[in-house]
Amino acid sequence: MEKIKSQSFALKTIDEWKEKAEASLKGKTVESLQTTTYEKVVLKPLYTKADEQPAAEFPCxxxxxxxxxxxxxxxxxxxxxxxxxxxxxxxxxxxxxxxxxxxxxxxxxxxxxxxxxxxxxxxxxxxxxxxxxxxxxxxxxxxxxxxxxxxxxxxxxxxxxxxxxxxxxxxxxxxxxxxxxxxxxxxxxxxxxxxxxxxxxxxxxxxxxxxxxxxxxxxxxxxxxxxxxxxxxxxxxxxxxxxxxxxxxxxxxxxxxxxxxxxxxxxxxxxxxxxxxxxxxxxxxxxxxxxxxxxxxxxxxxxxxxxxxxxxxxxxxxxxxxxxxxxxxxxxxxxxxxxxxxxxxxxxxxxxxxxxxxxxxxxxxxxxxxxxxxxxxxxxxxxxxxxxxxxxxxxxxxxxxxxxxxxITDVYEKRNLDIQTRKQSIVGTNVYANLDETLPHKLLLKEKSLFSGGEKIDAISARRLAEPFEELRSKAKILEEKLGSAPAVGMICLGELKQHKSRLDFMKGFFASGGIKTIESNPILSVEDARQFIAQQPVKYLCLCGTNDQYETIGHEILKGLTSEFHEQIFYLAGLPEKEKQIRLTNEGIKQFIHIKSNCYETISTILADLEVNTIEKTKA
The missing domain is CATH 3.20.20.240 (Methylmalonyl-CoA mutase)
Known part of the structure; x- marks a missing residue:
């Protein structure tokens, strides 16, 4: 124990720390770790004695x-x-x-x-x-x-x-x-x-x-x-x-x-x-x-x-x-x-x-x-x-x-965009959403302050960051009651589990945040496998899920075969291929590429709005 207590470490300079840090950053600089807050304050990755500020020795x-x-x-x-x-x-x-x-x-x-x-x-x-x-x-x-x-x-x-x-x-x-x-x-x-x-x-x-x-x-x-x-x-x-x-x-x-x-x-x-x-x-x-x-x-x-x-x-x-x-x-x-x-x-x-x-x-x-x-x-x-x-x-x-x-609205819109694109996480809402959760039908209404007379101005409305996604979940629940089943997206899982699992997990979390379930296929190795899956699960929205290499080897063939046969279906692709490859996939029928920088809220909102319109049309018919 005395030997342990007496051990010491050589002093390191800030430059040595930067050198070590940049080695682990694989070519990026330490400055790349800086973040800017909503207050436009730049946060450094490390604060040292050089940042010391004068302060009183005691409170008061x-x-x-x-x-x-x-x-x-x-x-x-x-x-x-x-x-x-x-x-x-x-x-x-x-x-x-x-x-x-x-x-x-x-x-x-x-x-x-x-x-x-x-x-x-x-x-x-x-x-x-x-x-x-x-x-x-x-x-x-x-x-x-x-x-x-x-x-x-x-x-x-x-x-x-x-x-x-x-x-x-x-x-x-x-x-x-x-x-x-x-x-x-x-x-x-x-x-x-x-x-x-x-x-x-x-x-x-x-x-x-x-x-x-x-x-x-x-x-x-x-x-x-x-x-x-x-x-x-x-x-x-x-x-x-x-x-x-x-x-x-x-x-x-x-x-x-x-x-x-x-x-x-x-x-x-x-x-x-x-x-x-x-x-x-x-x-x-x-x-x-x-x-x-x-x-x-x-x-x-x-x-x-x-x-x-x-x-x-x-x-x-x-x-x-x-x-x-x-x-x-x-x-x-x-x-x-x-x-x-x-x-x-x-x-x-x-x-x-x-x-x-x-x-x-x-x-x-x-x-x-x-x-x-x-x-x-x-x-x-x-x-x-x-x-x-x-x-x-x-x-x-x-x-x-x-x-x-x-x-204030300008700041809120920045916050809201970060929530919609999941740059900022709300656990249980825009990430790790639990679709089996039992939810209350309505929020508690609070007594509002009221007085009459005066000059009208634009009110500053009380908001919560989670509200947009909560509204999506509520809309999905209403659609489920009307349709008899929850809104769903079919996942065309290319290749073996280890090849599509990471993107499949991402897509499941992505859609769950808006109340949409995912229906997973068995490993898809051919156009026929994909046809059988769609025949068994007649969903309107489908997403190809695999590696970039698979999209090039079997993805094009499967996509062409499906779009030529299933004209009503809408196809997405998990990931963001290179620009030239995106153009080809778009021409073959991909409506949208869903990836880590996608606007989750807008994507799901579009799907639910489309389903809502179709439900109304069916009801009228």
Whole structure:
């Protein structure tokens, strides 16, 4: 053992590492390993001490990137703020008080109109819980009603946490800007400030932008622009700067890019420190209070248990990034939660606290060459985006002009294309889809925020990355019910198993992502073998599957024989031969070459649309 302990390795230079790396890359350079994110940040394959960035020695120092508390979670744990779902006030009362026994450490639930149908309903639901636990509530358009009801609580001045609302976020969701609503909101913030001295009421909610497809730079720039807008509007009242800052809380949705999300939260504090410093705020009020939730944008209806991994990864990033409140979405949130899924979601936070011991570590990301560099890049790019918003007149003006909506749409379309072409994977949806899975017939509909009057704008619609493929699966299921059998593509497997297996497996996964089954032939060695297979399996869509050599040796003959006999069938080919060979195969009847760079969504959508038309025509006939 002593011999092992005393062993050492010779120091290597970065140039030596590059030389070794490029040898394994077979002629490619190390730079070819660089990737560009949706934020247009170039990620290097290796970060070294040369990338080291200056940072404060402890949290709460310098620009607050390392947190707003000197000892981090050791003295100020993040609050488990699981939003409690409910259908009645009785259910909410029961679940709320049970949740504290099970690890919940903040009062959090969706605010519905039913809570205000009687004067004492909210009082009875809360009981004495507000004296022990902080609130973590986005009250949306019902904030005034909530605070009015909360005013009836005994010792309501002891309430802490946040009961916030973000008018601009509501405007983007509804596609309507109401100056009347905003002016009333400003008055209410001012009026309730003294009544609830320890309660934050000004929420900057970036979740609608995240769910619309925004990247981290856009989320950060928007959050700072909104923060500045509210600061300026509230300062027009008689509220002091310190008082306003003590009322503000920022809410972020945490996506799937682990390191990017950690850096996003750190960069948010850097940016807000810069803004508040420019406004002349004191050090002690410049720290950003952050509430976070795991992303809805990344979750799926299909194979929902994979959402556990997604939510766990996102929650981990949120905690490492230094949030104060956290909600983890249950894995089946899109179709209606169960006691089990709610318990697991809450327990993810407890595991991070008690078993991963994250509450005992002060800023574990601090000093990471990669994360610190990423933090700086995000902060600078987000500052530039914020300046673009301000140069165009601020948040309201960029929404009125549709500039912001278009910027977010551009990013979403890039994300969506990567999902459609499977450059980015969604396990259980566009890769490794399980066609035997039992699916719910409809998604859970959530109560929408509504207010009348105002100026119309283009709304930023909430989306999920998986939705296009979920729609294909739904369409395939409807066709299956109409046709009596699932939509299918026949696979003409050339040669022995070892010759066609790799491409066969690829094609099975490709079509399964859109709800289409594949019917495999026995090894096909001649035109007659292929004829027999089609006669036994009369499907409209067929795909030749084999090696490039087989396409040249027996593929042309088989293809010519089949296309001359089966005029109604449509033929595909697995793979992408050389250009000259593609021309010949196309002339012989191949409609499309399906390969790793193909647009999976468009291909399957075309097949299902064709089947749908044929079904309608048969029904009419």
């Amino acid at each position: 120092g310098s620009d607050f990137r390392r947190g707003i508390s000197p000892l981090g979670y050791r003295t100020n744990e993040w609050k488990a703020a699981q939003r409690i779902s409910y259908q009645s006030t009785e259910e909410l009362t029961e679940k709320l008080h049970q949740s504290f026994e099970k690890g919940q450490s903040a009062i959090s639930f969706d605010v519905k109109k039913v809570l205000f149908k009687g004067e004492e309903i909210l009082v009875n639901i809360l009981g004495d819980s507000y004296r022990e636990y902080p609130f973590a509530i986005n009250a949306k358009e019902l904030q005034t009603a909530f605070l009015t009801a909360a005013d009836r609580l005994e010792k309501h001045n002891q309430m802490s946490g946040y009961i916030g609302a973000d008018p601009i976020a509501l405007f983007t969701e509804q596609g309507l800007i109401s100056k009347e609503f905003f002016n009333e909101w400003v008055k209410n913030i001012q009026k309730t400030s003294g009544k609830f001295p320890n309660l934050r009421t000004v929420l900057i909610d970036t979740v609608p932008y995240h769910n619309g497809g925004a990247n981290a730079v856009q989320e950060l720039g928007i959050s700072i622009a909104e923060g500045v807008y509210y600061l300026e509007k509230l300062r027009e009242t008689d509220m002091e700067l310190d008082e306003i800052l003590a009322k503000m809380v920022f809410q972020f949705s945490i996506g799937s890019n682990y390191f990017m999300e950690i850096a996003k939260l750190r960069a948010a504090r850097v940016l807000w420190n810069r803004i508040t410093e420019l406004f002349g705020a004191k050090d002690e009020v410049r720290g950003m209070m952050i509430a976070a939730e795991t992303s809805t944008f990344t979750k799926t209806v299909h194979d929902p248990h994979v959402n556990l991994l997604r939510a766990g990864n996102e929650a981990f990033a949120a905690v490492i990034g230094g949030v104060q409140y956290l909600h983890v979405s249950p894995f089946d949130e899109q179709t209606g939660t169960t006691p089990l899924s709610e318990r697991i979601a809450r327990n993810i936070q407890l595991l991070l606290k008690e078993e991963a011991h994250l509450k005992k570590v002060i800023d574990p990301a601090g000093g990471s060459w990669y994360i610190e560099e990423l933090t700086n890049q995000l902060a600078e790019k987000a500052w530039s985006f914020f300046q673009q918003i301000e140069a165009r007149g601020g948040m309201i003006e960029v929404l009125n002009s549709n500039w912001l909506q278009q910027e």
